[in-house]
Amino acid sequence: MASSTSLTLSQVILARATSLHHGSTQSSTDRVSLSTFTGLKSASSTTPLISSSRRAANRRCAALPRTRPGAVKAVSVETAVGQAADTALVEKSINTIRFLAVDAVEKANSGHPGLPMGCAPMGHVLYDEVMRYNPKNPYWFNRDRFVLSAGHGCMLQYALLHLAGYDSVQEEDLKSFRQWGSRTPGHPENFETPGVEVTTGPLGQGIANAVGLALAEKHLAARYNKPDSEIVDHYTYAILGDGCQMEGISNEVCSLAGHWGLGKLIAFYDDNHISIDGDTEIAFTESVDKRFEGLGWHVIWVKNGNTGYDEIRAAIKEAKAVTDKPTLIKVTTTIGFGSPNKANSYSVHGSALGAKEVDATRKNLGWPFEPFHVPEDVKKHWSRHVPKGSALEAEWNAKFAEYEKKYKEEAAELKSIVNGELPVGWEKALPTYTPESPADATRNLSQQCLNALAKVLPGLLGGSADLASSNMTLLKMFGDFQKDTPEERNVRFGVREHGMGAICNGIALHSPGLIPYCATFFVFTDYMRAAIRISALSEAGVIYVMTHDSIGLGEDGPTHQPIEHIASFRAMPNILMLRPADGNETAGAYKIAVLNRKRPSILALSRQKLKQLPGTSIEGVEKGGYIISDNSSGNKPDVILIGTGSELEIAAQAAEELRKEGKAVRVVSFISWELFDEQSDAYKESVLPAAVSARVSIEAGSTFGWEKIVGSKGKAIGIDRFGASAPAGKIYKEYGLTAEAVIAAAKELS
């Protein structure tokens, strides 16, 4: 299992000797020397500092051997960033992490101390010995990525960022944990805290993001690395807990990670057997190891995650040696390690220890310091990460300069992905249409846009949850992103909507120039809503290509017909909900979606053919709502007909009839409420004059919210019940979504 067990003592001594040169620029990432290492499943010789009387505690603590404290010979370890600390200092550093977490939670009187206390050892090894990053530039492109999927344990990450020298987490930030305006919110938020890659907390999202980050690395490495220059080359690490493991999304994405062979994804499973409701025995007795083997992962078990530092190191070394599979390192830990009366119980999971238990824990772990104190030797030891990080980035920059000389085109492309600068004039690639262009479904028009954009946007990649041929999302000029063809851009997500959305969040947040899109039927946004919400919250500009957007899909029936979905996204903050009516509007929707890199867009697209309408335009779309036809004058139409998507055609048809009868009728396309809201009052008045209360809207979805647009005197035509299984035309008629209904309403109002 562990190839590192074959390290001889002489190798260890050699390693130790060479590592004594402090500040050495040694950058090998996997030379870990282990003097006390005796195999991953052996007993550790370090000290368990825990005494718990709890039922489950007894069962689990029995596995921890007891020896005298301090009996371990100090060992220094050669690491990715030069010299590691001897074991006593390592332990001191780990306890620093533990107490920063304990103290911050205590001060806030709110938070989750248990995970940081249990995971401090793996956290320390990762951030102090293994990971390559630059604290002074958290956005350095080639950094290793770390995701705390068990986001409630965020004090672990804040403590590590603090020790590593990130400006975002100063001592005062730790002291204002979970307070208004602080950079240390209750769960990790990438938009608040530089150094935090993604936003976690909702369980399972983080490991899914990590799969996206690892996918991005594999993809970019395949596209841009050269035999003489590995310009893209980083690992993605994650820590997930029992909660993450239970969530379906984690199984979805881990199945994909195994399928794709994401060898540089290394996930630590904090196997502490405790969740909020108590021992995991009550709801989680599956064999995670076996499941992950089934999913195609390499699985390693670190039996003593509390003090088995060498076991953790060896596991990482082994994980890196397995390059064709992702690795799950199951690390058995004690939640709240060190707390004599609360460790290994749910009570340490999600609340402050309380002053008395904090004192007892200080005694138990031999920690004489004041709250928030970082001992000088620990501080000094960690201080090397700032210069080291700068050196790593400078080294990479030099490498890139070389690369740029040899591979100009690739370098320019990669640069645009790294910087997020869109190529000049990219939007000219978007197709435009005239009323004479053939009628078509907006899902097909969407494919024309995607394929046009793929030619000019090097960062565009994506796919569908097993509906590529229905969602029309294949990029014809590219093949499939697969284990052995990672340079390709069509991603096959399988029937895994939730995982798909969260993976796209990871891709989007990997590099500002990556523009992921993903697709399924609009109704199945219900499966991925948690991921879409995190796109919105974490400012990940994912493009959601959602086809079959209404009863217009016909025979598949109410399980497949969205009704309330448009309304539900209009209510969600920081989302652009776009429902284009034809080719020009679809092109406009893509223009908006590509431009909004910090706001996800949802495109609701039709299955059925739609006419190319006179008056639609990309420019109109950018306003959110705009007039497509009008025979009134002086901004005083008799009636305003408002439609979106497939129903704009119906509104236009009704207008024609009404005009024949002498009415002054304005037709407004209302493709995006959010964009319209952002326009000036004068513009809004020019489209929807306050004086005109005769307004009729038509949309094949819930009327919920439409009162805002049509006013209390207007009429909203829509669907406030579930759909039905029948040919689309029949349902439209039966549900009253017809030009006749619009005309009747207009006449009643005007």
Next chain:
Amino acid sequence: MASSTSLTLSQVILARATSLHHGSTQSSTDRVSLSTFTGLKSASSTTPLISSSRRAANRRCAALPRTRPGAVKAVSVETAVGQAADTALVEKSINTIRFLAVDAVEKANSGHPGLPMGCAPMGHVLYDEVMRYNPKNPYWFNRDRFVLSAGHGCMLQYALLHLAGYDSVQEEDLKSFRQWGSRTPGHPENFETPGVEVTTGPLGQGIANAVGLALAEKHLAARYNKPDSEIVDHYTYAILGDGCQMEGISNEVCSLAGHWGLGKLIAFYDDNHISIDGDTEIAFTESVDKRFEGLGWHVIWVKNGNTGYDEIRAAIKEAKAVTDKPTLIKVTTTIGFGSPNKANSYSVHGSALGAKEVDATRKNLGWPFEPFHVPEDVKKHWSRHVPKGSALEAEWNAKFAEYEKKYKEEAAELKSIVNGELPVGWEKALPTYTPESPADATRNLSQQCLNALAKVLPGLLGGSADLASSNMTLLKMFGDFQKDTPEERNVRFGVREHGMGAICNGIALHSPGLIPYCATFFVFTDYMRAAIRISALSEAGVIYVMTHDSIGLGEDGPTHQPIEHIASFRAMPNILMLRPADGNETAGAYKIAVLNRKRPSILALSRQKLKQLPGTSIEGVEKGGYIISDNSSGNKPDVILIGTGSELEIAAQAAEELRKEGKAVRVVSFISWELFDEQSDAYKESVLPAAVSARVSIEAGSTFGWEKIVGSKGKAIGIDRFGASAPAGKIYKEYGLTAEAVIAAAKELS
């Protein structure tokens, strides 16, 4: 592996002889006699009728042996319902199923023929030989349940219901497949088609429902069975496809099914290696077998699902013999079996074969009949299910009569669960409160209601997704529903929100008197929205206990703070969205939730303490919106303040201040928009008079939709951005959710 292999030939002959007595009341469910059985993994001696030139086809067809058609000796099999057919007749029946599906899809020119063609053999064995049901009473309590989780293949189920004699699927229903008003919609819908247990189509929901059905059986059996009377005793069967397997929800629920040891759950995995995007090789290469072993299931592989009828029979026998674990029978089939040019390809998955290929398939399978024809011998053979079903039910009724004599109390309880009749006066158990009652969080008040109801409602059971101690959902008088204590009523779902919701749908649809509730933080309805939508669509009266319903949860921050969720459910059809403000309203919400057995309820409950308000009442809640205080006269208040949940207290406080200044102020609690909508116009006018446009609403959530209530001249105070991590009081203040803000708005308007 297969214990049936030890059957001797003499046993087989004996079995055959006894089974010749047509109409025998033999009811043993697992005596399957197999003359040609040679072990599950052996080659079958029956006929593969497939020729496909496709890449993948070659790989997979190689496993199918070729022999002469008709070479198999006819064997009759003793089954649950008497004599089974000889193999020739079995094959004819199976081809009948195939062609009913082919013909219906062809006529509709829409649908999914591939699955029914591949799964017809297992469908036949289940409905003709194994399952116990009564076609003339699809709701007979003790029937075996069948769930087609791969719901797109619904023509399989319609064909089977038709052959079995269900009134819901007559020949004309098959001919109106997927048409307006038909009983054969595009996916199985329990509310349209008696005989269909649950509503499937959205992948993974069905297997989750099946877990709920099996849970219900295990629970009721444990509560009501007696050593001398197994009054509850049925199996739950499901067919799921590759798509279901990929969905995270299926892993969630299968992990639970394994944990709970649901031995009477038998799931067929239609392993056909084809999904919509093509060969599953492109996105689904995990080892499903290994994963399910890890999940604690018994796994059997039927290598030849196309013609290996005896293999299927033996697998079911084996599955039944394993009583402490659920069984997954992986049945390798050919999608579209029989279609010479389309079998084993995605093209047969989701569209009609086309006239030419239908003809070719008829030739290939030797089917000379007209569309929709059921051959006389097939008809005659299946005709025994009507009398047999009546006999099964009559037998059970007689058994129940005996049971009732001996176990009066249990019988009465079970009867109420079977019939769905609530005990007289149950609602009197609900607690009531006065303004002097201590302030409390509505999540705690909810627990008081749940515990009060548990004493009077025998069908109430449920739990939380690992947040029982936060959601306050434990029933104190009961223990945990677990593998060895299935009679208990606290269900521990683990961190599996999506699975939880769908399992509850299964429980609710098992018996009308079962009232499942489930709980998580309100924001995590995002994880389970697809299941909640199916509750609404399939009329499953699940009670969703959703706590931590706003920024009022405080420090956990925006990942945990719902904003748009209330609005998003107000937009969903057939949902009751209830946000109670105090104890009386919480009790009222439970009254409504329990009474609405065909409409799910979502209770949004506070984490923080709330005052018991004067004027709130259970009766008020039943109206959806009602006046809690008013100092106006003649239905002409100066201003109407409208609040829900935790903000009703703020509205009441603002009213007090305003009244001090001489204003005539009405305070309205708007706990449920849906219920208010259902009131008479007169009542609505008495609460919200049209003449009073000075209206201010306050709700700690999106203002989306509130224009309908406050009108274009009113003011909606709410939150249209994401929340923040800080103590609750601080966020309320920073976000302007204060009495001061309400007062200011009221003054501006009145």
